[in-house]
Amino acid sequence: xxxxxxxxxxxxxxxxxxxxxxxxxxxxxxxxxxxxxxxxxxxxxxxxxxxxxxxxxxxxxxxxxxxxxxxxxxxxxxxxxxxxxxxxxxxxxxxxxxxxxxxxxxxxxxxxxxxxxxxxxxxxxxxxxxxxxxxxxxxxxxxxxxxxxxxxxxxxxxxxxxxxxxxxxxxxxxxxxxxxxxxxxxxxxxxxxxxxxxxxxxxxxxxxxxxxxxxxxxxxxxxxxxxxxxxxxxxxxxxxxxxxxxxxxxxxxxxxxxxxxxxxxxxxxxxxxxxxxxxxxxxxxxxxxxxxxxxxxxxxxxxxxxxxxxxxxxxxxxxxxxxxxxxxxxxxxxxxxxxxxxxxxxxxxx
Numbered sequence: 001x002x003x004x005x006x007x008x009x010x011x012x013x014x015x016x017x018x019x020x021x022x023x024x025x026x027x028x029x030x031x032x033x034x035x036x037x038x039x040x041x042x043x044x045x046x047x048x049x050x051x052x053x054x055x056x057x058x059x060x061x062x063x064x065x066x067x068x069x070x071x072x073x074x075x076x077x078x079x080x081x082x083x084x085x086x087x088x089x090x091x092x093x094x095x096x097x098x099x100x101x102x103x104x105x106x107x108x109x110x111x112x113x114x115x116x117x118x119x120x121x122x123x124x125x126x127x128x129x130x131x132x133x134x135x136x137x138x139x140x141x142x143x144x145x146x147x148x149x150x151x152x153x154x155x156x157x158x159x160x161x162x163x164x165x166x167x168x169x170x171x172x173x174x175x176x177x178x179x180x181x182x183x184x185x186x187x188x189x190x191x192x193x194x195x196x197x198x199x200x201x202x203x204x205x206x207x208x209x210x211x212x213x214x215x216x217x218x219x220x221x222x223x224x225x226x227x228x229x230x231x232x233x234x235x236x237x238x239x240x241x242x243x244x245x246x247x248x249x250x251x252x253x254x255x256x257x258x259x260x261x262x263x264x265x266x267x268x269x270x271x272x273x274x275x276x277x278x279x280x281x282x283x284x285x286x287x288x289x290x291x292x293x294x295x296x297x298x299x300x301x302x303x304x305x306x307x308x309x310x311x312x313x314x315x316x317x318x319x320x321x322x323x324x325x326x327x328x329x330x331x332x333x334x335x336x337x338x339x340x341x342x343x344x345x346x347x348x349x350x
Contacts (some may be wrong), residue, residue, distance in 0.1 A: 030174065033114040033207065033220055033289060037303055039064035040154055042106040047300050049152040052145070053112060053224070057098065057303035058311040060109040065092040068102070090335060091342040093315040098302045100345040110154055110300040111307070112202065114224075115171070115290045116209070121216055123209055123287035125275055126228035130204060130288065148226035154293045154300045158203045168199045171292060188306040196294035196301040205289045206231035208238070213281040224289070231286040232273035238284075239265040239277065 037060025038053035051063040068089035072082045081103060088102045098109045117124040131148075157164060175193065177186040206225040209218040222238070225231040242253065243262035253261075257280065264279045275286040294301040303309065311317070318334040321327055 028117050028119045030115045030117055030170065030290070031218075032174075032176065033116060035114060035307070036060075036112040036224065036291075038110050038112055038149070039067055040108055040110045040300065042108070042299065046156070047108070047110070047154040049110075049149055049154065050107070052149045056311060057109060057307055057309040058096070058313065060303070061092050061096065061098070062314065064100075064107060064109060065089040067107075068092070087338065087342050088345050090315075091338045091345060092313065093335065094313055094337050095316075096309075096313060097346065099347055101347050102345055106299075106347070108299060108302060110293060111303050113171075113292045113294070114205070114207075115292075116207070116218075116287045117290065123218060123285050126206060126231075126286060126288050130206075131227050132229070145226050145230060152202060154200060154202070155295055157201045159201050164201050167290065168201065171199045172197075182306070185306045188304045192294065192301060192304055196296040198295040200293045200295055200300075202291040202293060205291055207287050207289050208235055209285045209287045211283045211285075218285070218287075228275070228286060228288075229273055232275065235277060235284055235286060236265065236268055236273060239268060239279070242279075 034055060036053035036055060037057050038049050039051040039060060040047045041050045051067040054060045054063055066089075068085040071085040072089075084103055088100055091097065091100070100107050157168075159167075172193075175186060175189045177189075203226075206228050207220050208222045208231055209220055211218045222234050225234060239261050243258050243265050245251075245253075245258055260279050264277050268274050268277060277284045312320075315334050315337075322333055327333075
């Protein structure tokens, strides 16, 4: 898989004598997906997720700012505490920070690694034991997907059996290296693996993959899903969109292609939600994704310097657009920048 030019996982030059990992690697291999970035809060000796995960460090910061704003609008009755949460959100709107101290609690954007196990170039399927859809309504303002991502313990393994132990041993040996992978990515990974040596297995998520014709590479597309049925429904929606002629982004498809997608959609809806569909020369799969957090003495891993992080904070983008005259007359200007009082939220030099 090479979406976003993410590297494959390669073994370290020096491999510990781990028989379980070595035995499994002869039958299957792990391939690396792009990581996700998820806000978490330190609660006692644990770190618990507090918002949805995003595909870039900045989107993780944006999710943390959104969490702070939710406290001011829905949950926090004290005016002084509301102000602190609002100020912390405004700080993240203007500046890049991966960790803040707000009202005595540390909040951090955590890097979540993601892998798919392949057997003979086929991705791992969902399992019967994987989580079903929610049976209760999510909290106000939350989707089912975001509600499922709240309160996950990033310091405790979700799986503790023998297979999980072998997986942790295997993951401890893997580092992106070789081929087109930049040297700084490999060096960054080696340093971080020493700083965050513990591998924590989190609940899985699920990702749509697509492969063209007889090509070996499977490419992820769409968003990460928290249950198999969410990913199956995303696959159904993709077939539905590709079968329509009134979609602007679908205007380039031929009548034959739309008909093929329409037939695949009809078959899918007749069978119910499915894990695999082939249309013309495209093969689609719902893949089970292994998610892990790396943890050190000070908590879970933050974004790396080598991670792809192309977007500035939203207020900084807004200010740039305002200064370049790109906003309409009715658009509001950027918010006020954070004052000196927000420096209290920083744990290190600000």
